[in-house]
Amino acid sequence: VRTPIFYQMTDKKGYDKCINDYNERKIEEFKEEFGDMADLNFEAAEMTKLLLRRQFCALQKIKDGITTELIDIKLEEDDSNKIIVFTNFTAVIDALYDKYGPEMSCIIDGRILKPEERLRICDEFNENPAKRLIFINIKAGSTGLNLTGANKEIINDMDWVPNNML
Secondary structure: OOOOOOOOOOOOOOHHHHHHHHHHHHHHHHHHHHOOHHHOOHHHHHHHHHHHHHHHHHHHHHHOOHHHHHHHHHHHHOOOOOEEEEEOOHHHHHHHHHHHOOOOEEEEOOOOOOHHHHHHHHHHHHHOOOOOEEEEEOOOOOOOOOOOOOOEEEEOOOOOOHHHHO
């Protein structure tokens, strides 16, 4: 029986200001790449802001140590524990990979396009005892992966579409 662990961000620590600053910075990047958001309809602009808030919160869980503390606890519990960490955002995958490094972790996300490369990464994770972590984008890692080497999983941020989590 799996028992989920839930963390709530109860300490605001200026999150509202941080989120708004993050939104403004990302919207400026968006404008530079795609033009003024005024050309978009209101719903698209609001959806973009909502997505940016989700991305900020997912990344903040890494920066604040919420997810990394859970990973560290599970790694220390048993030397044989191997963990899959799911997320929706490449920035979260990159932050985790930077923390834990290539000696201990693998990545599967949308940047890995070739099926044979994904298979090689899965095999490396399953067979190499030193590879104890694999960070996976929920959509990129949702089909056809055989990660039988893992015995723990952590979902850093849920998908908007519940069916994507199955």
